[in-house]
Amino acid sequence: MLKRLLNLIFPPKCIFCNKILDLNTDIYICKECYSAIEFKEGGNIKSGTGHDYFDSIVCVCEYKGIVKDAIKRFKFSNKPAYYRTFAGLLVSKIKEMTDYQLFDIIISVPLHPIRERARGYNQSFLVSMELSKQLEIKEESKLLSRIRNTHSQSLLQRKDRLINVKDAFMVNDSSKIKDKTILLVDDVLTTGTTLNECSRVLKQAGAKKIVVAVVASSRRF
Helix, strand or coil: CHHHHHHHHCCCECCCCCCECCCCCCCCCCHHHHHHCCECCCCCEECCCCCCCCCEEEEEEECCHHHHHHHHHHHHCCCHHHHHHHHHHHHHHHHHHCCHHHCCEEEECCCCHHHHHHHCCCHHHHHHHHHHHHHCCEECHHHEEECCCCCCHHHCCHHHHHHHHCCCEEECCHHHCCCCEEEEEEEEECCCHHHHHHHHHHHHCCCCEEEEEEEEECCCC
């Protein structure tokens, strides 16, 4: 009833084209935009490079077109409410491609406190919180911190990205990581250097298995 009342006051709109949607919609995407999304084939794809610390990847969309534009707005144009739609897309994919009941905890990729204060929110944490709610898995993002205020990865070449995030993350309580199967959440995977560095320190702290979950990626798996 509360959701319906809020929808009456603030009619749901497609996050891509701003078209007003049905009041009972569960995902804020119109039919036309949904058909324009380039979904990734497959899902729980084993990491095969030999250099990744995460064990597999669940990804919903190609990082291009309307999805890329919406994610940029989500991150940089004060559109935190997009998390509901992106989390909804991820929940469906996670349920389809994994034994999600086996995850012990969910952790999002952290922002440095200075960056988070400037943005007003951590977009990956918002998605992580919604996944936790819908999948009924404990959210433990507080266990991972970003201890260096790194440069934006999108502005760097691959070799510089590796240097940029090296030793940028820290596990705050290894006892709560040891032997855990972790769902590690971010909005986008491009080269994968940030998620790989997070996974490295989590594995170093004793994590048993790490599955990365992202809304979109430009990487070929």
